[in-house]
Amino acid sequence: MSNGFLFSYSLFFMAYEIIISQELGVSSRQVKTTIGLLDEGATIPFISRYRKEMTGSLDEVQVTSIRDRVQQLRDLGKRKEAVLKSINDQGKLTPELQTQVHGAETMALLEDIYLPYKPKRKTRASSAREKGLQGLAEILLNQEQGDIDAAAEAFIDNEKGVNTVEEAFAGARDIIAEQIAEDSLVRANARKIFLEKGQFVAKVVPGKEEQAVKYTDYFEWTESLKDAPSHRVLAMRRGEKEELLYLDITVDEQLIVPLIERQYIRANNASTDQLKLALHDGYKRLLKPSMETEIRVFTRQRADQDAIKVFAENIRQLLLGAPLGQKRLLAIDPGFRTGCKTVVLDAQGTLLEHTAIFPHTGAGNADQAARTVKHLVEKYNIEAIAVGNGTAGRETEDFVRKMQLGVTVVMVNESGASIYSASEVAREEFPDYDVTVRGAVSIGRRLMDPLAELVKLEPKSIGVGQYQHDVDQNKLQTALDDTVVSCVNAVGVELNTASKQILSYISGLGPSLAQQIVNYRVANGPFRTRKELKKVPRLGEKAFEQAAGFLRIRAGEQPLDASAVHPERYALVEKMAREVNARVEDLMSEEKLRAQIDLERYVTDDVGIPTLNDILSELSKPGRDPREQFEEFSFTDGVNSIGDLKVGMKLPGIVTNITNFGAFVDIGVHQDGLIHLSQLANRFVADPNEVVKVQQQVTVTVTEIDERRKRIGLSMKTQEKRPATKNERRSKAPETDMAKKLAALASKFK
Known part of the structure; x- marks a missing residue:
């Protein structure tokens, strides 16, 4: 392959932004700019929040779609380069083949084109070619007139293992069968029919009816591939994996075989019967199993995508759950025989005291438990009581409510609390306490601030997914990381109190810089300004740019540090304040001053109305929490x-x-x-x-x-x-x- 060809090929793939813009319904300029920002290391929250003029106000979903799609196209481009090199090295690359490879829009179509040229292990067809039967196969494919038996006799060669006319025909049919199964047009048509007309057929494994009771719906189940929702696909696949269900993909071969015959059979002569035998064999032995495998992969990927989307949305809603806020709490991790671990937390979530009560093991113990709870409520002026919703949760809630203590009692979802309590994070926070105390603390903190506490868990441990353990774990992890990052940055983080775990999800930081921030805080005390972040070891200009707007400092030296206004726009806000004869603090507290600002006067090449509207909104409610009020x-x-x-x-x-x-x-x-x-x-x-x-x-x-x-x-x-x-x-x-x-x-x- 010439360097000139490689250069033109690279130019072909500079059109990524055009493909993506058409798919997403946005301009190619928006896509190109977004790809550039991503390639420079900008994060999705930063791009969607602080680069609206550059992207045309693309939101996080659109930016994420661009990131994922450009990666797919780049992967496809790399594969095309590898395919072209392989075919070229074989000396089989033609201009027509180059065009076909260029035009392949999906990985499946590209692999179809490459299949005949792909190095493969020994097959029946390759054995037949070694026996010199390629010529006979071409005679049959060309459906030449004449005595085909006589033609076949010419290929008999005892030394090569072709001893009879029938053996010659059999080998030629094997060559034709493989050619048909690898024909890109045949495969494209077959794939389309499988997807449009194919069916899932599920049946219970005989003798396992009792074990498979949860799969009763699928004991005799048939459903169209295109209509099967993701949860049913994943359920059937799980049943198959557990060896409780048989699962097949079927399609009427009369929808496919006649298409192949029309493509290959152009006459009705002595060759036709041999050709038909080869076509049918090629479909049943090679094409059909190949398509079934491919369609299984495709339907699994489609179901995975849906399930991951559902799980990510559930996680988003849970992370953005309404916080009770900073309240003095009594938190109870309930239990029957082993008792209820009870902890007291101050308004910042610090553990003050812990004990165990036994309200469910007899009247005497219940009375003592009531006295203990009442004493703790009075001693610490408790404002709310959190009760885990696990074993004995309802009974413990009833016990506390009947005491009529005059404080809010809340059932808290404790999914994953036990996993947290045994984690490295929990051991770092509470090295001197056992898992029961850590679990109760986590329950209380979840009530105060679900986001701050849940980020300490692997999202998969939270328990709000749809077959999350059955889907592609790498894609799931990417989606969940995106979701947590999105939620944390949407809410913002208090720089001087945030844990290492929640800081690690802030745009531009990560675990290493989050630890550096905590270390700096311990050594130097609270941050007084966002600008002080630049003193943190290894936190450079790029990380500062990406992170600063999402970190808050309450009651600091710079009032804008408590807002989502980015430090790069502080000078602009100060100019606004000067022009209405006020301080920045006044601008933030007085609506009549903000009403005097004419945003059009501040529009520049870098700052447009979208950013100016965001700034004005932040000035009115600095660092506002987008989460709902607790009920x-x-x-x-x-x-x-x-x-x-x-x-x-x-x-x-x-x-x-x-x-x-x-x-x-x-x-x-x-x-x-x-x-x-x-x-x-x-x-x-x-x-x-x-x-x-x-x-x-x-x-x-x-x-x-x-x-x-x-x-x-x-x-x-x-x-x-x-x-x-x-x-x-x-x-x-x-x-x-x-x-x-x-x-x-x-x-x-x-």
Whole structure:
């Protein structure tokens, strides 16, 4: 391959931004600029927040899409280079083949083109070629007129192992079968038919019906590939992996084989029968298994993508849950026989005292537990009590509420608390305490600030996913990291109190710089200004640029340090203040001063109206928290287990998990119920996130109870009045008229 060709090939792939702009519906300039910023090391939160003029105000979702798509295209480009080099090294590269490789829009199509040239292990076709049967295969493919038996006899060679005419034909058919299975047009057509007409067929493994009870729905199940939602694909795949289900992908071969015949059979002569045998063999032995494998991979990737999206959105909603705020807390990690570990936290989350109470092991112990709780509440002037929602959670909540202590009592989702308590992070924070104390502290801190506490956990440990352990773990990790970074930077972090864990998610930092910041804080005391960050070892200009706007300093020397205004715009804000004869502090506190600012006067090449609007918004509410206000919640008294439920009950609940097929809700019975997609509202709902979010308080109606399978069906539909019939409207009309007449008559005597 010439250098000139390589140069032109590189130019071909400079058009990434054009491809992406068409796919995302944005301008190529926006895409090109965003790719440039990403390549320079800018983070997604920084780009979407502080480079709006450069990107045309692309949001985080769009920037993430550009990042992911350009990586896909670059990977495709690298593979194309490798394919072209391989074919060229074989001496088989032609201009037509170059064009085909250039035009391959997906990795699958590229691999189809490369397949005939791809080095492979020995096959039946390669053995036949070694026996000199390529010529006979071409005679059959060309469907030449004449005596094909006589033609085949010419290829008999005892030394090469071709002893009969039939052996010659068999070898030639093997060559044709492989050629057909590797034909890029045949594969493209077959792939399209598999995707459009193929079906999943699931069956229970005979004799495993009892073990597979949770897969009852799939004991005899057939579903279109294109219509199968991700949760069902993942469920069937899990059942297959557990060797409880058989799972096949099927398609009617009469949809594919005739297409191959039309492509290859151009006559009806002595060669036709041999050619048809080769076509059918090529489909059944080579093409069909290859397509089934490929479609399995494709449907798994598609299902993974959906499941990862659901999980990431659940994590986002959980991380952005409403914080109680800085309150003095009593936190309880409940238990029956082993007791309830109880801790006291000050308003900053510092552990002040810990003990164990035993409210569920007899009246005497319950009385002592009540005295202990009351004493701690009075001693520390407790403002709220957090109770974990695990084993004995409802019973412990009831116990505390009945004491009527006059403080807020909140059930806290403790998923992952036990994992945190045994983690390296927890050991660093509380080296002198056991896992039970650490777990209780985590429960209390989750109530104060869910984001600050949950970032200490691997997101997969939080327990709000849809088959998260079955999907591609690398892609899942990338999506979850993106989500945590997005949430942390959306809220912002208090520089002088933030943990190393939450600092590590700040734009431009990471674990190493986060540790350096904590070390500096310990050695030098609190940061007085954002500018002081530049004194932190190894924190250079680029890291400062990326991180500064997301770090807050309350009551520092520079009032803007408490806001999301980036230090690069401080001079601009100071200019605004001067021009209305005020200080920056005055501008932040007085609406009438801000109202005097004409933003158009401050537009420059670098700063446009989008950024100026953001600045003005921050001046009005510096460092505002985008999370919702905390609301109290309690479950229904007396409903503590699935046995207490009755169909028709209306109950309060908390949404714990959202999937593509509905939402799971904790109603206080140690088993979440499911609101199916069709039961979320009185209207059609395409996406559960349109109606509910994780941690949302809802009212549900019990529609189904299956104690054996531990399934609870719930509904959020409201009872709508049935429209009156024509006869009913007629029958009511006289009553209405009479009522009006009586009311009018009565008014005359007032």
